[in-house]
Amino acid sequence: MHYPWWYVPMLTSPMLIAAVAVIHVYVAMYAVGGGMFLAVETSYAYRTGNKDYLAYLKEHTWFFILLTVVFGAITGVGIWWTIGLASPLATEALIHTFVFGWAMEYVFFVLEIVSAFIFFYYWGKLPPRTHQIIGWVYAVSAWFSLVLISSITAFMLNPGAWVDNPTFWTGFFNPQFLPQTIARTGGSMLLASLYVYLHATTRLRNHDPALMGLIGQRSTRPGLLGAILVTAGGVWWFLALPESARAALAVASTLNIMMAIIFAATIIVFLMLYFGPYRNPKWVTYGFSLLLFMVGLAAIGAGEFVREAVRKPFIIYNVVMSNQILPEEVAALRQTGYLEGGTWTRAYIAAHYPQVMTEDGRINEAALLELPESDRLEVGSVLFQYHCNDCHAVQDGLAGMARLTQGWTPEMIRALVERPEKARFFMPPFAGTPEEADLLTEYLASVAKPFPAGMRLGTNQ
Amino acid sequence: MDAPIGPASPLGYPAPYWFVVFFKVLGFTLHMVPMNLWYAGLISLLVTRLVGGEHGRRLSDRVLNALPIAIALGINFGIIPLLFIQAAYYRVFYPATILMAWPWFAVIPLLMVAYYGVYIYVIGPRKDKMNAIRRAAGWVAAGTFMVLGFIFANSLSLMGNIGAWVDIWQSANVGGAVLGFGSNIGDSTLWPRWLMMFGLALTTTAAYVVVDTGFFAGQESEEYKRWALGFALRLHTLGVLWTAVTGSWYIFLTLPGEIRAQLLAMPLLILTFLTGAGIGLPWLLIVASQRRFNRGVAFLIGLTQFGALALHAVSRQIVQNAEIAPYLDVTAEPVNIQWSPMILFLALFAAGIGLVVWMLSQVVKANRQPAAG
Numbered sequence: 006m007h008y009p010w011w012y013v014p015m016l017t018s019p020m021l022i023a024a025v026a027v028i029h030v031y032v033a034m035y036a037v038g039g040g041m042f043l044a045v046e047t048s049y050a051y052r053t054g055n056k057d058y059l060a061y062l063k064e065h066t067w068f069f070i071l072l073t074v075v076f077g078a079i080t081g082v083g084i085w086w087t088i089g090l091a092s093p094l095a096t097e098a099l100i101h102t103f104v105f106g107w108a109m110e111y112v113f114f115v116l117e118i119v120s121a122f123i124f125f126y127y128w129g130k131l132p133p134r135t136h137q138i139i140g141w142v143y144a145v146s147a148w149f150s151l152v153l154i155s156s157i158t159a160f161m162l163n164p165g166a167w168v169d170n171p172t173f174w175t176g177f178f179n180p181q182f183l184p185q186t187i188a189r190t191g192g193s194m195l196l197a198s199l200y201v202y203l204h205a206t207t208r209l210r211n212h213d214p215a216l217m218g219l220i221g222q223r224s225t226r227p228g229l230l231g232a233i234l235v236t237a238g239g240v241w242w243f244l245a246l247p248e249s250a251r252a253a254l255a256v257a258s259t260l261n262i263m264m265a266i267i268f269a270a271t272i273i274v275f276l277m278l279y280f281g282p283y284r285n286p287k288w289v290t291y292g293f294s295l296l297l298f299m300v301g302l303a304a305i306g307a308g309e310f311v312r313e314a315v316r317k318p319f320i321i322y323n324v325v326m327s328n329q330i331l332p333e334e335v336a337a338l339r340q341t342g343y344l345e346g347g348t349w350t351r352a353y354i355a356a357h358y359p360q361v362m363t364e365d366g367r368i369n370e371a372a373l374l375e376l377p378e379s380d381r382l383e384v385g386s387v388l389f390q391y392h393c394n395d396c397h398a399v400q401d402g403l404a405g406m407a408r409l410t411q412g413w414t415p416e417m418i419r420a421l422v423e424r425p426e427k428a429r430f431f432m433p434p435f436a437g438t439p440e441e442a443d444l445l446t447e448y449l450a451s452v453a454k455p456f457p458a459g460m461r462l463g464t465n466q
Numbered sequence: 467m468d469a470p471i472g473p474a475s476p477l478g479y480p481a482p483y484w485f486v487v488f489f490k491v492l493g494f495t496l497h498m499v500p501m502n503l504w505y506a507g508l509i510s511l512l513v514t515r516l517v518g519g520e521h522g523r524r525l526s527d528r529v530l531n532a533l534p535i536a537i538a539l540g541i542n543f544g545i546i547p548l549l550f551i552q553a554a555y556y557r558v559f560y561p562a563t564i565l566m567a568w569p570w571f572a573v574i575p576l577l578m579v580a581y582y583g584v585y586i587y588v589i590g591p592r593k594d595k596m597n598a599i600r601r602a603a604g605w606v607a608a609g610t611f612m613v614l615g616f617i618f619a620n621s622l623s624l625m626g627n628i629g630a631w632v633d634i635w636q637s638a639n640v641g642g643a644v645l646g647f648g649s650n651i652g653d654s655t656l657w658p659r660w661l662m663m664f665g666l667a668l669t670t671t672a673a674y675v676v677v678d679t680g681f682f683a684g685q686e687s688e689e690y691k692r693w694a695l696g697f698a699l700r701l702h703t704l705g706v707l708w709t710a711v712t713g714s715w716y717i718f719l720t721l722p723g724e725i726r727a728q729l730l731a732m733p734l735l736i737l738t739f740l741t742g743a744g745i746g747l748p749w750l751l752i753v754a755s756q757r758r759f760n761r762g763v764a765f766l767i768g769l770t771q772f773g774a775l776a777l778h779a780v781s782r783q784i785v786q787n788a789e790i791a792p793y794l795d796v797t798a799e800p801v802n803i804q805w806s807p808m809i810l811f812l813a814l815f816a817a818g819i820g821l822v823v824w825m826l827s828q829v830v831k832a833n834r835q836p837a838a839g
Contacts, residue, residue: 007472008560009635011567012643021571074538075581082541082548083574089552090567090646093560100552101477105807108489111545112811112818118538119822123829130832139825171477173807352470352632353642386641394643 006329006347008093010391015402018091019327019395025087027309029080031196031302034189036073037147038197038231040117043069043124044137044144046223051133057216061209066125068204074121078114094329095161095320102167102176103157110153116146151193152186159185161321162312163247168323184241185312191234192305195274198228199301202282202294210291221282221289229283232275239267239308247322250315253431260314263307270304317396317431326433328395335436342370343392343437344384350391354384370440378447385448388441399452406449412456419446469628469793470635471557478802479554485808486554487783493546495779498666499772500540503674504533505615506667508584509608510701521693524686527591529671529678530604533584541577554796555625555786562625565634567646569617576610576617583607612664619660624650626789658716665712666778668705669745672698673771676752680764695759699752706749713742725788734784741781744774 011018043066050058088096100107120143124136131139159181160167167176201224209217243251254260277297281288318327325331330338337346344350345368354361354368358380361372373384389399389406398405410418422442425432435442479486507529515526551559563570587604590596624630627650634648650656675698679691686694717726717738729738748770755763790796 009470009564010643011564011646012640013646018567025574071585075585076578078538078541079574079578079581082545082577085548086571086574089560090564090571093556093564096552097475097556097560098477100549100556101475101480104480104549104553105804105811107549108546108811109807109814111542111549112814114542114545115539116818116821118542119825122535122538123825127829127832131828135828135832139828142821142825173480173804348470348472349635350642352468353639356632356636383641390641390643 006094006343006350006391008329009349010329010394011090012390012394015398015405017394017396017398017403020403022084022087022091023310023313025080025083026313027306029077029084030305030309032072032077033081033151034193034196034305035069035200036077036117037151037190038193038195038227039069039073039200040121040140040144040147041194042197042201042224042227044140045227047140048137049223051137055219057213058219061205061216061220063125063128064208065201065204066121066128070121070125074118078118092320092325092329094331095325098321098325099157099161102171102173103160105173106153106157106177110150113146113150113153117143117150120146148190151189155186155189156182158312162250162316163245163322164324180245181242184238184245186238188235188238188242188308191231191236191238192308194227194231195235196231196301196305198224198231198278199274199294199298202289203291203298206289206291206294214287217289218286221286225278225281225283228278229275232271232278235271235304235308239271246315249430250322253315253317254311256431257314260311263311263314266307267304267311270300270307273300274304318426318433328392328433328436330433330436335434338436339438341438342368343388343441344368344373345370346436347391350387353387358384370438373444374440381444382448382451385444385446385451388437388445389448392436392445407452407454410449410453413450413453415446415450418449418453419443422446422449470561470631471628471794472561474799475556476800478800480802480804481553481808482801482803483554483797483799486550490547490550490554491776491779491783493543493550494782495772495776497540497543497547498775498779499670500536500543502663502667502670502775503529503536504540504580504584504607504611506664506705507671507674508533508604508611510668510671512604512608514697518697521690522697524690525675525694525697528683528686529675530584531588531591532678534581534588537581537584554799555790557794558625558628558790561631563621564646565631565644565648566617566621566624566650567644569647569649570621571646573614573617576614580607580610580614583610615663616660619656619663620650622786623653623656623659624648626786627653627655628790628793654720655716658712658720662709662712662716665705665708665710666745666775668708669702669748670705670771670775672702672705672752673748673767675701676755677764677768680759680761691759695752695755699756702749702752706745709745710742721785722789725785728788729781729785737777737781737784741777744777745771748774 013021043062047059047062049055050062085096088099120139123131124139124143127139128136156177156179160176160179162185163179163181164176165179165181167179201220205217205220209220243254246254254264274297277293277300281293281297316322316327319325320327320329323332334346344354351368354373355366358373358376361369361376363369374381376384389397393406396404397409400407410421413421419442421428422435422445424435426434435445437445511526511529514522516522518525583603584607587600587607590600590604624634630650630652634650635644638645638647675694679686679694679698683691683694717729721729728734748767751763751767751770755767787796
């Protein structure tokens with residue numbers, strides 16, 4: 006509304022955020038947990054004088070850099086890129102609240118990059134103590150960047166006192182901050198162990214089994230601790246959810262399935278870690294590691310998906326709604342009209358239908374209903390794009406309206422349009438005039454598919 | 467029709483405008499140093515490897531070997547201007563990038579291709595096993611970086627070309643929602659702007675070659691060093707000429723008259739002159755270095771090149787503000803200063819620089835000592 010809306014067929018543009026974010030998290034968590042692993046294990050290898058282990062750790066660091074510094078860094082920037090394109094109003098609010106949080110994260114990023122490259126390229130050239138310190142500089146910097154970004158993502162789910170007292174610190178220490186920080190720290194440790202197993206079994210397949218056993222043994226405890234932290238943080242996360250988010254979690258079947266995947270996959274990972282590398286190090290083969298890794302990714306991916314989805318109908322809870330409207334704007338838009346209130350919708354109507362513009366440059370809502378049918382449908386399409394396309398495709402695709410309203414009568418559609426939040430509490434309210442509700446209804450009725458033929462329901466339909 | 471610019475954020479700027487724009491310009495200047503190396507440096511050094519003989523090959527391998535690190539730093543340094551541009555210019559930044567959403571989104575996969583392409587390439591010289599795939603990866607990366615430069619020039623020039631937004635939007639939309647395939651190629655400032663950065667990038671690459679020769683090429687022969695300095699002079703000269711031609715094209719043939727008049731009148735005339743003449747100073751020093759060269763000279767050349775880039779960044783900022791000014795006064799938005807986070811950031815920034823300096827000092831120390839453990 007304040008910004009142009011980007012139409013992505015079938016998928017809807019906000020789903021691009023989810024896609025980039027989930028991919029990024031798989032690497033970003035490893036960037037943190039892997040940093041801890043390298044710092045701890047390098048110190049251990051130096052202390053015990055284990056040259057084979059040091060050689061392996063150097064090789065792992067190269068893999069770590071290739072994955073985290075390139076893929077992780079670029080997809081991290083990619084999230085920013087995508088939220089600016091698909092959720093500009095929410096990004097605007099986040100930037101103005103947390104610009105210094107991100108700026109601090111940037112300082113840690115620089116430290117991470119410099120330390121990571123020195124850690125690798127000066128392996129064997131720095132005195133062991135200095136080398137270990139550089140490793141710890143990376144690990145600590147990476148963890149602080151996790152803390153900072155966890156606070157911002159947690160803020161989106163529950164900004165807490167910030168809504169009444171919008172300062173940086175009330176936003177930073179929001180009710181979801183600690184649970185998400187704990188869960189993500191655990192996720193990082195867990196995922197790092199899974200990456201280590203996968204990398205080690207790939208690279209050391211024909212090497213000394215004793216080294217493989219050592220790696221398996223050394224990485225299990227952090228992995229198990231990570232699983233415990235994920236569980237503890239996850240439970241706390243659930244308890245700190247706003248009531249509507251908990252309700253959304255209970256009512257949406259997709260989210261039910263995702264929650265089941267999270268719990269099942271976490272338990273499986275825990276059991277595989279315990280009975281595998283912890284109790285039976287010889288079980289750790291390439292196939293075992295790959296399976297463990299895939300189950301771990303499933304748990305973390307499902308967790309990220311749920312974290313994104315339970316915010317509905319908000320992008321930032323109680324601050325910015327999913328369709329790029331501020332809650333406090335709804336009442337005014339119902340008076341003046343959504344098309345009139347939106348910068349780009351008003352520009353569109355003024356350019357295409359100058360006959361409905363009043364002398365003082367406002368949209369005459371009643372005149373919109375006098376337009377020919379094709380034009381009314383076009384205006385309805387504008388309302389749909391800007392008000393609904395955040396979550397709904399038109400025809401097929403993500404929650405496509407043609408399918409969702411299949412067989413509906415115009416009266417049913419009109420009732421939904423007028424009070425979507427009454428039909429589904431996780432929908433945002435309609436922020437337009439009755440005339441705009443008519444136009445949107447007409448448009449949705451025009452795209453709705455007919456009642457499917459061939460069903461025997463025992464009625465006269 | 468009025469320009470479709472949305473309302474100001476009720477939250478206000480988190481810092482005074484001058485603070486935001488200072489970090490935006492500083493961040494962009496820092497970003498330009500490594501960015502220039504991949505933008506024009508990569509392609510020019512790939513060519514040098516082909517036609518520069520033994521020394522050209524050696525120089526190309528030396529500089530490109532450091533490129534993965536430069537790319538990592540460049541991406542990171544790009545975060546700060548990206549952050550602060552959104553803090554103060556959000557009302558024009560978001561619409562401009564959304565209008566060309568797909569090319570803007572494509573930056574992410576393209577950057578990935580280019581970055582991994584560079585890694586694949588540098589493995590060749592590192593292991594002394596260059597092959598066709600690695601060579602191809604290098605050229606693909608170089609071409610991709612050029613395309614990326616064009617996308618950036620496109621979106622950032624569209625930010626200032628607010629008068630063209632409505633036409634771009636109307637030309638391709640579904641129910642008023644943009645399809646995201648817009649571009650600013652109708653803007654005559656785009657082409658010289660894109661090409662001017664290429665010229666500037668050639669000069670930065672040349673300056674880097676001098677710094678590399680002065681500080682990091684201790685084990686190379688004197689003959690190589692002389693050749694490298696001569697190469698740097700030729701490359702810098704080419705860059706200066708290129709920048710002069712495209713810069714003149716930009717200012718005198720494409721820039722709107724009112725903005726040109728501002729740049730060529732006092733007090734901005736001084737800045738405009740310094741910006742144009744700025745890259746002359748490192749050039750003069752490189753000329754002088756052909757006769758007498760030491761680390762001090764190399765450092766001065768690096769420093770003056772950084773200064774030239776900083777002047778360009780300041781001038782670009784002034785032009786951007788002048789382009790936006792008829793539609794939006796970015797200095798007039800409400801300000802709600804976040805004092806304690808700002809101070810904490812500045813303290814962390816200073817501590818971070820200190821830590822980086824300490825880590826680099828360890829590297830220097832290690833370079834001077836025989837290998838440990």
